[in-house]
Amino acid sequence: MLAFVVSIFLLAALIFYVTAGGADFGGGVWDLLAIGPRATQQRAAITKAIGPIWEADHVWLILVVVILFTAFPIAFGAMMTALHIPITLMLIGIILRGAGFIFRKYDSKASEVQRRWSALFGAASFFTPLVQGVTLGALSSEEIRVVDGKVTTGFFAGWLTPFACVSGLLVLTVCAFLAATYLTADPAGEPEVRNDFRRRAIWSGSILPAIVLLLLLAAQNGAPQFVQRMASWPAMAVGIGIAAFTVVALVSLTMRRFAIARAAAIAEVTLILIGWGWAQYPNLITPDVTIQNSSAPAATLRLLLIALIIGAIVLFPSLAFLYYIFKDKGSRPVKAGPE
Amino acid sequence: MSDLLFARSQMALSLAFHIIFAAIGIGLPVLMVLAEGMYLRTRRPVYLELAKRWSRGSAILFAVGAVSGTVLSFELGLLWPSFMAKAGGIIGMPFSLEGFAFFTEAIFLGVFLFGWNKLPPLWHWLSGVLVAVGGISSGIFVVTANAWMNAPTGFKIVGGKMTDVDPIAAMLNPASMHEVLHMTLAALIATGFAVAAVHAFLLLHDRRNQFHRTALGLALILACVCTPIQIWSGDLSARTVARIQPAKLAALEADYRTQTGAPILLGGIPNDDARTVRYAIPIPHGLSFLSTHDFNAKVVGLEEFPRSDWPNVRLVHWSFQLMVFCGLILLALSIYAGWFWWKHRSLPDRTWFLRGIVAAGPLSFLAIELGWFVTELGRQPWIVYGVMRTEEAVTPMRWLVVPFTIFTIVYLFLAFMVVYLLCREFLKTAPAELQRSVT
Numbered sequence: 001m002l003a004f005v006v007s008i009f010l011l012a013a014l015i016f017y018v019t020a021g022g023a024d025f026g027g028g029v030w031d032l033l034a035i036g037p038r039a040t041q042q043r044a045a046i047t048k049a050i051g052p053i054w055e056a057d058h059v060w061l062i063l064v065v066v067i068l069f070t071a072f073p074i075a076f077g078a079m080m081t082a083l084h085i086p087i088t089l090m091l092i093g094i095i096l097r098g099a100g101f102i103f104r105k106y107d108s109k110a111s112e113v114q115r116r117w118s119a120l121f122g123a124a125s126f127f128t129p130l131v132q133g134v135t136l137g138a139l140s141s142e143e144i145r146v147v148d149g150k151v152t153t154g155f156f157a158g159w160l161t162p163f164a165c166v167s168g169l170l171v172l173t174v175c176a177f178l179a180a181t182y183l184t185a186d187p188a189g190e191p192e193v194r195n196d197f198r199r200r201a202i203w204s205g206s207i208l209p210a211i212v213l214l215l216l217l218a219a220q221n222g223a224p225q226f227v228q229r230m231a232s233w234p235a236m237a238v239g240i241g242i243a244a245f246t247v248v249a250l251v252s253l254t255m256r257r258f259a260i261a262r263a264a265a266i267a268e269v270t271l272i273l274i275g276w277g278w279a280q281y282p283n284l285i286t287p288d289v290t291i292q293n294s295s296a297p298a299a300t301l302r303l304l305l306i307a308l309i310i311g312a313i314v315l316f317p318s319l320a321f322l323y324y325i326f327k328d329k330g331s332r333p334v335k336a337g338p339e
Numbered sequence: 340m341s342d343l344l345f346a347r348s349q350m351a352l353s354l355a356f357h358i359i360f361a362a363i364g365i366g367l368p369v370l371m372v373l374a375e376g377m378y379l380r381t382r383r384p385v386y387l388e389l390a391k392r393w394s395r396g397s398a399i400l401f402a403v404g405a406v407s408g409t410v411l412s413f414e415l416g417l418l419w420p421s422f423m424a425k426a427g428g429i430i431g432m433p434f435s436l437e438g439f440a441f442f443t444e445a446i447f448l449g450v451f452l453f454g455w456n457k458l459p460p461l462w463h464w465l466s467g468v469l470v471a472v473g474g475i476s477s478g479i480f481v482v483t484a485n486a487w488m489n490a491p492t493g494f495k496i497v498g499g500k501m502t503d504v505d506p507i508a509a510m511l512n513p514a515s516m517h518e519v520l521h522m523t524l525a526a527l528i529a530t531g532f533a534v535a536a537v538h539a540f541l542l543l544h545d546r547r548n549q550f551h552r553t554a555l556g557l558a559l560i561l562a563c564v565c566t567p568i569q570i571w572s573g574d575l576s577a578r579t580v581a582r583i584q585p586a587k588l589a590a591l592e593a594d595y596r597t598q599t600g601a602p603i604l605l606g607g608i609p610n611d612d613a614r615t616v617r618y619a620i621p622i623p624h625g626l627s628f629l630s631t632h633d634f635n636a637k638v639v640g641l642e643e644f645p646r647s648d649w650p651n652v653r654l655v656h657w658s659f660q661l662m663v664f665c666g667l668i669l670l671a672l673s674i675y676a677g678w679f680w681w682k683h684r685s686l687p688d689r690t691w692f693l694r695g696i697v698a699a700g701p702l703s704f705l706a707i708e709l710g711w712f713v714t715e716l717g718r719q720p721w722i723v724y725g726v727m728r729t730e731e732a733v734t735p736m737r738w739l740v741v742p743f744t745i746f747t748i749v750y751l752f753l754a755f756m757v758v759y760l761l762c763r764e765f766l767k768t769a770p771a772e773l774q775r776s777v778t
Contacts, residue, residue, distance in 0.1 A: 326457075
């Protein structure tokens with residue numbers, strides 16, 4: 001029971017990471033794909049939107065990892081062994097994304113220097129969510145086998161499967177869709193730039209359901225237990241919810257109701273991840289490692305739960321404050337500051 | 340080289356890289372808050388400019404610290420999966436708390452860096468205070484986890500498994516107090532001297548520049564107040580290590596034989612096979628005094644432990660003595676600065692002193708690195724002292740030379756860029772109107 005509650009927190013942290021941190025990667029994807037006469041303005045809008053928040057958003061990932069290794073140490077050990085290669089790739093992506101972004105801001109404003117850092121920032125932002133999705137997908141692939149906490153299937157199992165690859169594509173698209181929708185909703189943005197992002201949001205938002213279906217298709221062979229769990233009524237309800245919010249998001253983007261579109265996009269992605277969590281339950285690494293058989297002692301879980309609750313009480317008002325200052329007050333004119 | 344050695348090298352490299360940024364993440368917010376606090380009190384624009392300048396530097400350093408810290412939290416599992424599978428339930432706790440502390444730091448850093456014109460001044464300053472509190476507490480939590488690896492408590496071992504886990508007792512292990520104190524002070528001192536070094540360097544070319552004089556003064560206050568306390572905390576550490584990790588202390592001091600009234604050996608080349616130290620300068624009874632505060636106490640030597648339980652005596656001994664040497668230089672500079680201020684009521688600005696401070700910046704970070712070599716290498720061959728050997732913890736993954744090489748290249752690139760960008764940022768002179776606005 002304790003382990004189950006902690007796993008809910010784990011999923012929640014993952015959802016926050018994707019909807020906040022994932023969107024920052026998505027911003028980098030659009031930075032890479034910035035084209036047309038307003039490419040420079042598009043990049044400026046992205047920089048302005050993610051500058052103050054990307055480090056805080058990134059900490060959700062650290063939280064996911066520490067909850068994982070505190071509450072489910074055996075699962076963590078097995079994941080880090082079996083998925084050593086994609087996770088190392090992800091880490092390099094994380095380093096280069098952060099470095100590319102911050103160096104671009106502080107290095108010379110000469111255009112060839114800026115172009116070089118933009119390329120690094122964009123490419124790393126494109127690459128990282130892709131490997132993250134591949135890594136998550138591998139957990140459901142049933143190819144990683146674990147006996148007595150030891151991985152028996154080597155270092156290439158699971159993450160090179162079609163199912164894992166489609167998972168990667170899905171996470172990448174989710175990030176891009178969220179970012180474009182958020183950028184559309186910035187009230188201080190130039191109308192033309194916002195319109196550019198509106199079109200990008202509609203494209204990526206339209207591709208998203210197709211990739212979800214492709215994932216389910218790949219799962220038929222690639223993740224049988226996952227599919228079985230999907231064929232239950234709660235999963236159906238989640239599926240209907242995803243479809244509904246997709247429609248709401250796309251329609252409100254078309255009608256330029258940006259605040260609604262942003263909320264619908266967040267709801268859509270949250271439901272996708274809840275659906276994923278449902279299909280994955282109770283496995284952490286399907287089929288051998290479950291929430292129950294890999295959890296830490298009850299004393300640790302209890303203490304962790306207390307820490308998580310107290311942490312959440314401190315965290316959410318602080319985060320709300322951060323977003324309030326930079327998102328909602330963003331429209332006010334600001335004198336040139338040190339940034 | 341074996342995969343185990345590559346794994347250890349990659350971990351050491353990542354830690355050695357991250358610790359610089361982690362230390363600055365603890366120390367620099369304190370300085371920014373000091374500067375902005377002085378501005379709020381005195382309304383002198385030079386303090387505001389300082390707070391802004393330092394915060395511009397911190398943006399780059401914090402970003403690199405955040406990503407290199409992420410790498411480390413994954414590397415715990417990537418390189419030492421068996422260790423994490425067994426101990427995750429025990430040392431996960433401080434890491435979780437660190438997660439929240441770091442979250443607070445990151446959130447309010449965003450507010451602080453980007454909120455100069457969006458918040459009332461007092462609120463802005465308070466968010467800076469929260470950055471400092473977040474930074475200091477995340478450092479404390481992480482060091483607690485390391486302390487547990489040196490002095491594991493809060494569990495029982497039944498049939499090879501750790502049971503009866505008590506994460507609080509594990510965090511309050513006997514090594515926590517002295518490690519936390521030593522590392523936190525080290526972070527404050529190193530940041531203080533590093534910032535002082537930048538401004539001392541600029542003062543050498545422009546002695547009357549009020550901007551840099553004010554900056555140097557603030558940074559020196561932090562560094563020079565903490566340094567004597569650090570020397571005391573170092574003494575506390577030595578005595579605690581003597582009590583709870585005698586093999587480590589013996590290696591620090593290259594002390595092979597158990598003896599009463601043991602001398603301290605300055606320098607020298609330890610030889611494990613002959614169990615002697617050549618070319619060392621002995622100070623009679625020194626070691627007995629330092630480890631127990633009793634000149635004739637018995638000090639346990641390495642000979643009491645099986646050879647397979649010895650750390651690398653040479654590296655540990657040299658790292659330790661060099662760290663102490665750096666510390667003593669910093670102490671001398673601190674005492675001189677304090678004496679000068681007491682005597683003249685002004686900033687010490689003799690050329691030799693400014694040159695010394697320029698050297699003290701890198702020296703204080705060297706001392707931090709050496710201190711970590713001591714505590715990490717001195718714990719070997721154990722990953723959890725007396726409980727789990729490092730070789731039992733390493734990943735079965737092969738070809739670790741590949742990630743090691745990649746991370747080495749990436750870290751070299753980051754280090755180069757950070758230094759380059761900070762030079763761009765800080766070697767510019769201060770705005771002309773501030774240079775003489777304060778007298």
